[in-house]
Amino acid sequence: MTSTDQQPFLSVKDLQVHFSTEDGIVKAVDGLTFDLAKGQTLGIVGESGSGKSVTNLTILGLHDRRRTTIDGEILLDGKELLSATEKELELLRGNKMSMIFQDALASLSPFHTIGAQIGETYRKHTGASKKEARARAIEMLRRVGIPQPDVRVDDYPHQFSGGMRQRAMIAMALVCDPELLIADEPTTALDVTVQAQILDLLKDLQQEFGTAIIFITHDLGVIADIADDVLVMYGGRCVERGTKEEVLRTPQHPYTLGLLSSMPSLDGPVDVPLSPIPGAPPSLLTPPSGCRFHPRCTFTDKVAGGLCATERPLLEVVDGRGSACHLPMEQRQDLFADLAGSRH
């Protein structure tokens, strides 16, 4: 990707996450590889169940260890996380790497004040006194734009509005100046104006601290706003990656194209119907053979020998740009261009 160092800040290599359930083994993440440099934002896009949240919980080591088998490698600043002990991870969580969750009301403790929740992260990782932690919590609340932070610090989450709760959540995640921030659909539950404020806030904080951000969403509009690079996931695999401009302007994978076609366009004619992707997301318990997207793909008949149903397409990445599809690149570009033409 855009990393110029020899060793990228975060490096995920061939990650496999399998859950054993009563019905069988769920391959939630099936061979995922990506790098992320400091100060960069990687957007991960995909439907529910595509493995995006699981990937990030695994980075933090928050998966259920008894039910999960994990393969591959996750390197954070050179440190292997998958083989790290629980104690080692506790020292990293909330400190070097932290996470913002989607539903701030459910994700904040209803039993502790906002200030206590922010402060205890700070105390855990810096050994600060209660007084220092409180001052730090107020400072963080001010930084994320909570009015009267010295008063609101003693409020409980239920006394905050939805947007303020998400800000408090961000303050909590950033209290120890983490180098890696994972944001799991942090704006999905918020209305559009608050969403824009939160995204601006994240961008400002990133500029200030050079934080590496993984931003998980299913909203391509949000991706266009905040991401540098984009990784599209489908059925636990990466189907396409590249810079934001590359992926959004010239998609290479039929699934990405489908996602873009199912979004309304502001500059196109208003009466063109949106075209949703036919079918439903795959079951990860019995995933489709070959390319996992093939049952929903409109281009399978263009590929010789029924390869789509039998063989997994390889993700070939050159300079951080690549996609996993059997259809030859020139043919794909022609077909996609035709489709785009017929829409406008």
Add this chain to the structure above:
Amino acid sequence: MFRFLVRRVIGAMVILLIISAITFWLFYAVPRDPAMMSCGKNCTPENLAQIRKNLGIDHSIPVQYWEWLKGVFVGRDYTGFGRCDAPCFGYSFANNVPVFDTIMDRLPTTLSLAFGAAAIFLVFGVGAGMLAALKQGQFLDKFASSASLLGSSLQIYFVGYLAMFIFVAKLGWLDQPQDNKTLLEDPSSWFSGLLLPWLVLAIIFTANYTRMTRSQMVEQLSEDYVRTARAKGLSRSNVFFRFAWRGAMGPIVTLFGIDLGTLIGGAIITESTFSLHGVGRLAVASVDQSDLPMLLGVTLLAAGAIVFFNIIVDAVYALIDPRIRLA
């Protein structure tokens, strides 16, 4: 908090008033005449009328109820027994002893039994439930779950007699249950006399608390806010006790309040099994003997205990969960 307490106490008074009125009225719905019962074989109409007058039941039911109610607050003069000071709950029809004195006499046994057993089942039930939740799916969890299923299907009169046979008669490890001495009079005799009833009563209740605690903890541990606490780098034990347990406490406190209130109303089967002189057996006897004043007294004690612990539970709930406001 103060306003909450005042309002709840007034509410409790109203509830107790209504309960006493209903009990009073229900008693006369049963075709039994307490005067006839104490009049004996050679009963003349004059005797009967005199007994009625002595017992204070020679008026209509509303007047009787009013007299009784007045007695509770300002005391009452009986033709047969003389002055009865407030709080006067009347004289027992069965043995002509003041109801209040009898209940006060029985209360130490009942309170000892209730609080002693409660301390045991709370500690062991919640402890075992937490352990089971901590070791989810492992041997300890399965053992605790099976044991609590077994425990909750046992009956006091079965376990009680069995335990007496084994631990008192055969092995001689424990003393014969008795309640001759209160805690203040002779602590060691009090303790050894009640130990077996406590343990037996606790076995039955412990099972409920184990299951309740386990299921509450398992539920709370899968909540988003617990995951967030872990994502902040807090240790497993910190998250377990300061977050998940805090969330699990509410329903357990509620259950505990109900159980404690019920036990203070009398543990009838336990008292009977171990021949203890508590409020429970008093209640049964007063029903048997159509002893209205005693019945009223015991009913109000039981109702009062439940209402009291309800107020306590609500107050504790508000302390646990800041989302709950007392109003």
